[in-house]
Amino acid sequence: MFQDDAFFGYARAGSIDGHTQYPVVLDTERDVKVTGDTIEVLGERFRVSFNAPLASTLSAGYQVSGDIVLLYSGYEGLQRPGRLMRVLREIRSKYGFSKLVYLQGPVDPYTAPVLTYLGISIFDDFNARLEGMNGVRYTQLGRLEVGEDVSEWNSKYLKETVGLLRGAIIRGTLREAVEKVAASSRGLELLRRSDAAYGEFEQVFPRRTKYILSNSLEALYRPDLVRYREYIRSSYVRPQGWDVALLIPCSARKPYSSSSTHRRIEEFIGDIDRGLHRVVITSPVGVVPIELEETYPPRFYDIPVIGHWYEDEKMMIRDTLVDFLSRNQYRAVVVFVDEDLAFLSDYVPRGSEIIIGDIRDERNLRALRERLLSLLPGKGESIERETREKYQSIMRYQFGDWILPYLREARVVRQFNQDMLVVNGKPYLVYNKDMGKFTVHRNAASIFVENSKFLVGIDDFKPTANVYAVGVRSATEDIRQEDEVVIHHEGEVRGVGIAKMPYQAMVQLKKGIAVKVRN
Numbered sequence: 001m002f003q004d005d006a007f008f009g010y011a012r013a014g015s016i017d018g019h020t021q022y023p024v025v026l027d028t029e030r031d032v033k034v035t036g037d038t039i040e041v042l043g044e045r046f047r048v049s050f051n052a053p054l055a056s057t058l059s060a061g062y063q064v065s066g067d068i069v070l071l072y073s074g075y076e077g078l079q080r081p082g083r084l085m086r087v088l089r090e091i092r093s094k095y096g097f098s099k100l101v102y103l104q105g106p107v108d109p110y111t112a113p114v115l116t117y118l119g120i121s122i123f124d125d126f127n128a129r130l131e132g133m134n135g136v137r138y139t140q141l142g143r144l145e146v147g148e149d150v151s152e153w154n155s156k157y158l159k160e161t162v163g164l165l166r167g168a169i170i171r172g173t174l175r176e177a178v179e180k181v182a183a184s185s186r187g188l189e190l191l192r193r194s195d196a197a198y199g200e201f202e203q204v205f206p207r208r209t210k211y212i213l214s215n216s217l218e219a220l221y222r223p224d225l226v227r228y229r230e231y232i233r234s235s236y237v238r239p240q241g242w243d244v245a246l247l248i249p250c251s252a253r254k255p256y257s258s259s260s261t262h263r264r265i266e267e268f269i270g271d272i273d274r275g276l277h278r279v280v281i282t283s284p285v286g287v288v289p290i291e292l293e294e295t296y297p298p299r300f301y302d303i304p305v306i307g308h309w310y311e312d313e314k315m316m317i318r319d320t321l322v323d324f325l326s327r328n329q330y331r332a333v334v335v336f337v338d339e340d341l342a343f344l345s346d347y348v349p350r351g352s353e354i355i356i357g358d359i360r361d362e363r364n365l366r367a368l369r370e371r372l373l374s375l376l377p378g379k380g381e382s383i384e385r386e387t388r389e390k391y392q393s394i395m396r397y398q399f400g401d402w403i404l405p406y407l408r409e410a411r412v413v414r415q416f417n418q419d420m421l422v423v424n425g426k427p428y429l430v431y432n433k434d435m436g437k438f439t440v441h442r443n444a445a446s447i448f449v450e451n452s453k454f455l456v457g458i459d460d461f462k463p464t465a466n467v468y469a470v471g472v473r474s475a476t477e478d479i480r481q482e483d484e485v486v487i488h489h490e491g492e493v494r495g496v497g498i499a500k501m502p503y504q505a506m507v508q509l510k511k512g513i514a515v516k517v518r519n
Helices: 074-079 081-095 112-117 126-133 151-171 174-182 187-196 198-202 217-221 223-234 260-269 311-327 339-346 362-375 383-399 401-407 442-451 503-508
Strands: 002-008 011-016 020-022 024-026 032-035 038-041 044-047 061-065 068-072 100-103 120-124 136-139 142-145 244-249 276-282 286-289 332-337 353-356 411-415 418-423 426-432 437-440 455-458 466-468 472-475 484-489 492-499 513-517
Touching: 002 151, 011 151, 020 024, 024 151, 038 068, 044 061, 044 068, 061 081, 068 081, 081 187, 112 120, 112 151, 112 174, 112 187, 126 136, 126 151, 136 151, 151 174, 174 187, 187 198, 187 217, 198 223, 217 223, 217 311, 223 286, 223 311, 244 260, 244 362, 260 362, 276 311, 286 311, 311 339, 332 339, 332 362, 339 353, 353 362, 383 401, 383 411, 383 418, 383 426, 383 437, 401 418, 401 426, 401 442, 426 442, 437 442, 437 484, 442 484, 442 492, 472 503, 484 513, 503 513
Parallel strands: 024 120, 068 100, 100 120, 244 276, 244 332, 332 353, 455 484
Antiparallel strands: 002 011, 011 020, 032 038, 038 044, 061 068, 136 142, 276 286, 411 418, 418 426, 426 437, 455 472, 466 513, 484 492, 492 513
């Protein structure tokens, strides 16, 4: 019996029978037992019709025994990534998270990250030993011909790599690990194929991770970044009354408004910004309305800035910005950017005000002020209204439009250095500025039940610190790992907390923490 301790999309970390931790590399000399046409792995037996175990001559396929799906002829699968993806999709369709997948034979330290990302939890060191016996040594920078038997070294190196992947799953940094290695192997094609299957992978990709290190163009297609841009393109609604858009560049420091560059802009226009909507243009996120600057992912990414935009980035910004402006009509659009973002002028409505140059130069800042004075009545928004508009926008982004009628008249009350949205004297949502999100107070749980949103249905018990998967009856499909959720039993609220599994895993598994309970 296996138990999951952590998830990252389809990747999972846990233990089998309380001792073998996965993802794991089995030692073919010790852990894989072959008797005639039978292979025994981790207590499960598989019958295979070939003479040499782990050979590469079989057609791609799989067998199931107990908790393990044996995916054999991995060599052929890696030569045909599209076929491997189809087989994995079929396995997921049939068994979901209820089985662990063992890929037989072909893994090396350079494909292990993406294969783990795709949901494979068990490997063996057959290929590592074979290459080592042929004088090929694994190193951090790739394979090295050494002309001597290094099979033990390779086996150890592979096991240590997969051990690091286990830690990355637990820490929520697996995607970064995959992107670091994928470019040097066939894993890049597998990664691109998984990103192309956005709808499938988005359902299990965490709502938020520890951080986003955008060190390659592959980061543009992370499911969490695509999810955000899809929201901006198809669902985002600008705050009412903010009818002049000011497009400005991002900053290295986040949130953007705390940076010296953005504070410098504020010095020149802070007294005339009633009705002004600052919109930040950036990569890899795309378009960030300023009221969402504290949320995930806008506040939690880092990217090397070189003053040059690649075509992939330009296309991403074009598509996001054009859709954003077509859905959100502005009385006027003002572009205030450095030379490297001059291409934005091709994507904004005809007649937009465009100032291109050093945005720190006082002459350009004065020119911006003059343009805005001609468009805006002057005097800034009241802090109360600005805060209300910001929180409504974040609520809409985090939970959806359905929640707004319940909190439109909520008062913003500051207590214990946090803002709370209070309805009839009761706190409903508490804003966590460091996380850029709302936490759900138990007082608000009933409105989630009423609308069947972010719900985890459980057996008849009172949750304490955690809700384990064995006690989960149902989970709504809007839940992603790290979401705020409401726990209930047949409509009766039993608590609130944070999802620690994809919703599918909650209902398919019998072990592991499904929800970390808050109250």
